[in-house]
Amino acid sequence: xxxxxxxxxxxxxxxxxxxxxxxxxxxxxxxxxxxxxxxxxxxxxxxxxxxxxxxxxxxxxxxxxxxxxxxxxxxxxxxxxxxxxxxxxxxxxxxxxxxxxxxxxxxxxxxxxxxxxxxxxxxxxxxxxxxxxxxxxxxxxxxxxxxxxxxxxxxxxxxxxxxxxxxxxxxxxxxxxxxxxxxxxxxxxxxxxxxxxxxxxxxxxxxxxxxxxxxxxxxxxxxxxxxxxxxxxxxxxxxxxxxxxxxxxxxxxxxxxxxxxxxxxxxxxxxxxx
Amino acid sequence: xxxxxxxxxxxxxxxxxxxxxxxxxxxxxxxxxxxxxxxxxxxxxxxxxxxxxxxxxxxxxxxxxxxxxxxxxxxxxxxxxxxxxxxxxxxxxxxxxxxxxxxxxxxxxxxxxxxxxxxxxxxxxxxxxxxxxxxxxxxxxxxxxxxxxxxxxxxxxxxxxxxxxxxxxxxxxxxxxxxxxxxxxxxxxxxxxxxxxxxxxxxxxxxxxxxxxxxxxxxxxxxxxxxxxxxxxxxxxxxxxxxxxxxxxxxxxxxxxxxxxxxxxxxxxxxxxxxxxxxxxxxxxxxxxxxxxxxxxxxxxxxxxxxxxxxxxxxxxxxxxxxxxxxxxxxxxxxxxxxxxxxxxxxxxxxxxxxxxxxxxxxxxxxxxxxxxxxxxxxxxxxxxxxxxxxxxxxxxxxxxxxxxxxxxxxxxxxxxxxxxxxxxxxxxxxxxxxxxxxxxxxxxxxxxxxxxxxxxxxxxxxxxxxxxxxxxxxxxxxxxxxxxxxxxxxxxxxxxxxxxxxxxxx
Ligand SMILES: Nc1ncnc2c1ncn2[C@@H]1O[C@H](COP(=O)(O)OP(=O)(O)O)[C@@H](O)[C@H]1O
Ligand SMILES: [Mg+2]
Numbered sequence: 001x002x003x004x005x006x007x008x009x010x011x012x013x014x015x016x017x018x019x020x021x022x023x024x025x026x027x028x029x030x031x032x033x034x035x036x037x038x039x040x041x042x043x044x045x046x047x048x049x050x051x052x053x054x055x056x057x058x059x060x061x062x063x064x065x066x067x068x069x070x071x072x073x074x075x076x077x078x079x080x081x082x083x084x085x086x087x088x089x090x091x092x093x094x095x096x097x098x099x100x101x102x103x104x105x106x107x108x109x110x111x112x113x114x115x116x117x118x119x120x121x122x123x124x125x126x127x128x129x130x131x132x133x134x135x136x137x138x139x140x141x142x143x144x145x146x147x148x149x150x151x152x153x154x155x156x157x158x159x160x161x162x163x164x165x166x167x168x169x170x171x172x173x174x175x176x177x178x179x180x181x182x183x184x185x186x187x188x189x190x191x192x193x194x195x196x197x198x199x200x201x202x203x204x205x206x207x208x209x210x211x212x213x214x215x216x217x218x219x220x221x222x223x224x225x226x227x228x229x230x231x232x233x234x235x236x237x238x239x240x241x242x243x244x245x246x247x248x249x250x251x252x253x254x255x256x257x258x259x260x261x262x263x264x265x266x267x268x269x270x271x272x273x274x
Numbered sequence: 275x276x277x278x279x280x281x282x283x284x285x286x287x288x289x290x291x292x293x294x295x296x297x298x299x300x301x302x303x304x305x306x307x308x309x310x311x312x313x314x315x316x317x318x319x320x321x322x323x324x325x326x327x328x329x330x331x332x333x334x335x336x337x338x339x340x341x342x343x344x345x346x347x348x349x350x351x352x353x354x355x356x357x358x359x360x361x362x363x364x365x366x367x368x369x370x371x372x373x374x375x376x377x378x379x380x381x382x383x384x385x386x387x388x389x390x391x392x393x394x395x396x397x398x399x400x401x402x403x404x405x406x407x408x409x410x411x412x413x414x415x416x417x418x419x420x421x422x423x424x425x426x427x428x429x430x431x432x433x434x435x436x437x438x439x440x441x442x443x444x445x446x447x448x449x450x451x452x453x454x455x456x457x458x459x460x461x462x463x464x465x466x467x468x469x470x471x472x473x474x475x476x477x478x479x480x481x482x483x484x485x486x487x488x489x490x491x492x493x494x495x496x497x498x499x500x501x502x503x504x505x506x507x508x509x510x511x512x513x514x515x516x517x518x519x520x521x522x523x524x525x526x527x528x529x530x531x532x533x534x535x536x537x538x539x540x541x542x543x544x545x546x547x548x549x550x551x552x553x554x555x556x557x558x559x560x561x562x563x564x565x566x567x568x569x570x571x572x573x574x575x576x577x578x579x580x581x582x583x584x585x586x587x588x589x590x591x592x593x594x595x596x597x598x599x600x601x602x603x604x605x606x607x608x609x610x611x612x613x614x615x616x617x618x619x620x621x622x623x624x625x626x627x628x629x630x631x632x633x634x635x636x637x638x639x640x641x642x643x644x645x646x647x648x649x650x651x652x653x654x655x656x657x658x659x660x661x662x663x664x665x666x667x668x669x670x671x672x673x674x675x676x677x678x679x680x681x682x683x684x685x686x687x688x689x690x691x692x693x694x695x696x697x698x699x700x701x702x703x704x705x706x707x708x709x710x711x712x713x714x715x716x717x718x719x720x721x722x723x724x725x726x727x728x729x730x731x732x733x734x735x736x737x738x739x740x741x742x743x744x745x746x747x748x749x750x751x752x753x754x755x756x757x758x759x760x761x762x763x764x765x766x767x768x769x770x771x772x773x774x775x776x777x778x779x780x781x
Binding site for chain 2: 055058059060079080082083084086091092095096097098101105108109111113114141157161
């Protein structure tokens with residue numbers, strides 16, 4: 001189980017965060033504190049600001065107002081404590097770069113600009129590739145991989161960075177069931193080592209199985225808590241509006257059934273039974 | 275040393291242009307790599323077009339304020355300023371109006387270029403300005419002087435130093451700016467640095483190729499290198515080499531033809547790019563075409579597996595296989611080699627056998643074929659067309675497609691010719707959870723959950739059941755419980771009972 005050395009300090013603390021790209025804010029007055037060592041899912045419809053929240057926690061987008069603190073320190077001052085796995089669609093897969101070079105990027109943060117990458121950095125990158133079973137592809141250009149393999153390369157980059165906090169933007173989108181399982185394994189292993197993870201997720205049906213805590217987002221934060229608290233039919237129909245019915249039709253389950261399923265015994269994934 | 279002296283005597287006037295051209299081509303190509311990866315070609319174009327106005331502005335300012343003639347520094351600064359204003363205006367127009375970027379670019383470039391041309395052509399101002407418009411447009415590398423030599427040297431040294439020192443930062447901000455920001459790389463500062471580099475190389479490149487063509491010096495060699503290499507550091511070195519090579523080739527081509535070097539350099543660059551496009555070893559059209567020609571169509575491989583499976587012998591002579599397939603022999607042979615390499619076939623002498631994996635794949639295809647046949651039959655396709663049509667359609671055999679058809683057809687057991695359709699063994703793996711409508715007669719399974727309340731008293735999670743026969747033309751299912759009772763189910767009810775298989779072979 002995760003160590004409880006720093007229970008007092010949340011891993012990520014977001015206070016009254018508002019971010020906008022134009023006249024309409026993408027995030028409005030979002031406040032939350034994510035405890036260390038938790039696997040947290042972010043759910044919400046398309047365009048609800050999930051990626052924006054991730055980018056704000058990484059310090060890439062500047063808030064209009066509000067603050068983000070990483071392990072108690074202002075995000076602008078922390079460097080490299082947060083690793084990032086981008087959304088597949090936002091990566092240029094034709095970029096002239098190999099699998100190994102991407103993994104090596106995980107080590108960039110540990111070097112000043114005049115320092116060269118050391119043997120040790122290469123070794124760490126290679127080990128991370130081994131962990132996600134991508135070693136044999138290390139010389140491939142990243143466009144010449146399957147969707148699941150591409151996802152694993154960026155997982156390796158995050159592992160090589162050895163950060164305490166991992167942010168993943170839709171890692172399960174468009175991967176096959178086997179890869180989904182493999183990624184989930186890496187995540188639960190990382191949690192056992194006490195890492196904090198925030199994962200953008202699109203599938204409500206699995207959201208209740210995978211995560212310790214859920215954030216329900218649509219510009220504002222609608223709910224933050226255990227899956228049981230967040231996946232309330234009323235809340236969800238507020239946030240997803242008409243789209244929920246489509247979702248029900250697609251999965252052939254009613255929302256109640258899905259929620260029921262999430263609570264079934266025997267679906268434990270290492271969570272403590274309290 | 276003799277030939278060198280001789281060359282110097284005969285061609286001494288060429289040495290300065292060649293040195294300047296080599297340096298500038300190198301700097302342009304190196305920066306070009308980042309320009310094309312960040313999709314910023316328009317930036318170099320904007321700066322080039324704005325130069326005329328900038329140079330004229332700088333010229334006039336110095337002349338009118340200080341009474342000095344053409345001052346290189348002022349002209350450079352004017353060009354940079356004008357470039358930045360153009361890029362800013364493009365962004366501004368795109369942001370505040372519904373006009374899209376490509377249109378905004380077209381408007382602003384031409385506008386700012388026209389402003390410069392207007393000032394020069396004016397009688398009152400034009401008398402102060404001694405700029406050769408022709409050379410400004412097509413370049414004038416032949417007449418470079420010492421100051422240009424110095425500028426080219428400094429610019430190139432600066433560019434090479436920046437790229438070598440900040441390679442990681444430039445690479446990461448181009449590839450993943452979000453991560454770059456998170457590890458403390460000053461993303462915005464790097465962007466400005468790159469814009470500054472672009473301005474520098476464009477302004478020095480104009481002397482060689484002119485305002486209209488200078489973009490080609492920046493992006494064409496980089497694009498050729500992009501097609502040739504899979505790693506950024508190699509791409510940069512290659513771009514520099516290609517840029518320099520094209521400069522020399524174009525320069526001497528012009529010399530031989532008695533033409534202006536600017537256009538000729540760009541022509542060689544474009545020619546080289548087109549050649550790369552066709553002949554590049556990995557991303558070239560030729561390789562692509564060859565690969566497609568040599569690729570074994572999936573259909574033929576599927577036909578081979580199907581032919582062996584249908585023959586119902588263990589070892590099948592290759593000639594028999596070939597006879598059953600409507601395709602040319604070499605293609606079938608290549609398909610067979612591929613299948614052996616994929617571990618789907620074994621070969622002994624002139625005979626072939628399915629491996630267990632190959633048998634599985636063959637059965638999956640047979641299932642797809644027979645389900646398509648059943649589907650076509652239900653649609654009212656004439657019996658004599660069934661096989662042919664299904665043979666075409668069976669190559670759409672991904673699991674989702676076949677599962678959809680199977681469910682829609684009510685999980686048929688036999689095809690229209692009366693042959694058994696293999697069961698859905700892909701989904702129906704041991705321990706994976708499926709709907710009981712997939713359970714064939716004689717298969718054992720354990721109930722996982724029952725979503726139909728009317729059945730919950732008779733079928734309980736954890737109970738073992740045996741698949742019973744279908745009745746009423748296959749539209750009623752039956753499950754036999756451990757105490758021997760038979761539970762009859764409709765299709766929907768069978769779909770509501772989730773089971774997992776407990777034995778791999780029917781009891
Ligand atoms: N770079 C950007 N420029 C302008 N608008 C943006 C940008 N990125 C996101 N947005 C807008 O912000 C909103 C939230 O986007 P995003 O965070 O990507 O949502 P999600 O990841 O939940 O789909 C959307 O309306 C989107 O159009
Ligand atoms: Mg997103």
